[in-house]
Amino acid sequence: MLIQSLSNILMKIIKCDFPPMQEHYSTEIKSLVKEILVSDPGKRPDVEYILSAPVLVNALFDLETDIGRVRCLYGYGSNQVKRGSVQHSTANGNVRTTTPSTSSVDSSSEIQRTMSFTSWGDEASRQKAEQVSVVYYWGGGVINPIVLNGPVTDQFIDQVCVGRTKKIGLTSSGRVLIWETSFSTTTASSRLDDQDSLVSTTSMTPRIVGELAGYSIAQVASGDFFVAVKSDRGILLTWGSGEHGCLGHGSTNEVFRATVVEDLVGSTVIKISCGAAHVMALTNDNLVYVWGKGSSGNLGLNDRKERLKPTVVPLSSSIHPTSIVCGSNYSFIIAMDGSVYACGNNRDNKLALMTDTELDTGAKTNEYLVFTKITCHPLCDYKIVDIGTSPNHTAFLTDTGLLFTCGGNKNNQLGYSRQKGDVRPGLVEKLRGKTVKHVGCGDSFTIAVTADNRLYSWGLGKNGRLGLGTTTEVMQPTEVHLENSHHMKFHSLSVCHNSTLLSGKVVRPEQLDS
Secondary structure, eight states: HHHHHHHHHHHHHHHOOOOOTTTTTTTHOOOOOOOOTOGGGGOOOOOHHHTTTTTHHHHHHTTTHHHTTOOOOOOSSSTTTTTTTTTEEOSOOOEEOOOGGGGGOOHHHHHHHTTTSOOOOHHHHHHHTTTTTEEEEEETEEEEEEEEEOOTTTTOOOEEOOOSSEEEEETTSSSSSEEEEEEEEEEEEEOOOSSSSSEEEEEEEEEEGGGGSSOOOEEEEOOOSSEEEEETSSOOEEEEGGGGGGTTSOOOOOOEEEEOOGGHHHSEEEEEEEOOSSEEETTTTOOOOEEOOOOSSSTTSOOOOOOOOEOOOOOTTTTTTEEEEEEEEEEEEHHHHHEEEEEEOOOGGGOOSHHHHHHHHOOOOEEEEEEOOOTTTGGGSSOEEEEEEOEEEEEEETTOEEEEEOOOTTEEEEESSTTTTTTOOOOOOGGGSOOOOEEEEEEEEEEEETSSSSSEEEOGGGGTTTSSSSSSOOEEEEEEEEETTTTTEEEEEEEEEEEEEEEEOOOOGGGOOO
16 A cells, blocks of 8 residues: 555656645745646755745744744634734644734735735725835845845844845844845846856845844844844854954854853943954943954054954043944944044045045045044034945945045045045035935945935946946936835845845835834
């Protein structure tokens, strides 16, 4: 009987002779099963593809905590379920009820369905729309923004972070998600290699960092080859390449799992920032710690040495840090009064540290070994709230939404033209009056998001850096038209090297300006 059953199974697989799935299964499940049962082994999806399918990926977010959990019904009657829950068909045909965090929804298709509503007056449509989170990605050869698979419903992507080798998301529930790149054998016009020729398309497979399941993470940051995260209780963890001591563990060894930075245990870290190979951390008692590579004076410790462990930066008691920003080989401290202090490499005056006198006379200082206050005009006349950094240029965002840029301008990444030899910080006039809310700098390009949720890019267009569907260089801010973005509110932007991540959430029209 067993042999006969196995033979029947083999024949069904070879002939693709199997009955259609019952109607109570979702379209997504039916489609996935059909792909898995393809007779040609070369066309069957691999494990990574299957696990990244939208119908499965959301359930993986709670896998560790769901194991061993005793499920119960909500309310007083056996037929009552928790408001907002979702019912799924199980393999045996029964119905299982889960909360939205474990529901399986395709991010891109769900967004399409949500934004297709012609009337926002329907309350059910509004509630459905408010449950959609989206992450756009472009660059690295992807010339048109694409939507990455990730959690939807009640697990929103609150923060994104892109490094040279990592694409990271942080959910509203404090879980860390990393999109890992895998290549398929098909080709598409949306992806180009360094020579702008067609190559294999790229699939971003989301993976939960399981070892962080015991923490509620509040911030993520990434260097070239390492990651740092901060918990909601101020605990700092790092992992990845330990070159130059950038992990803060007292050595240059590689660490494969998220590990607590022991020297900061007892301190409450409130903000972190990563450069290419150095880190800054701000604690709740106004102390700034630095470690990692310091060859450009970017640690602000009056030398060019590397530090293997967190080291306190000596600052004047009159400076009250509220934010820290790492560039590739330089660093910034933003004080409570909106003034900015910088150190490290100042090539092309990307730190804006040249004084008005130096700018007038042509004198220059290429490196600053200690944190020095920016005093040049017009930048010092404004309160700075955020800074975008790249190896070649810098963008300063004021509390009034004005955007100033300085540094190299080889590819028009500053957003304006200037005379040769002029390295003064300049206002991006094209965005005047638009109130910039978020800014990010890539190697030779700049991305900005305005208060009305419009996206602009300019500079080097190679490999899709600008998200404009072209590789052409752009001299001034040009709007990037994202599909289905008219009901999106963007809240997190991250730019590094040649790639960009942008996260947002579908909201009601009346909430767009709030």
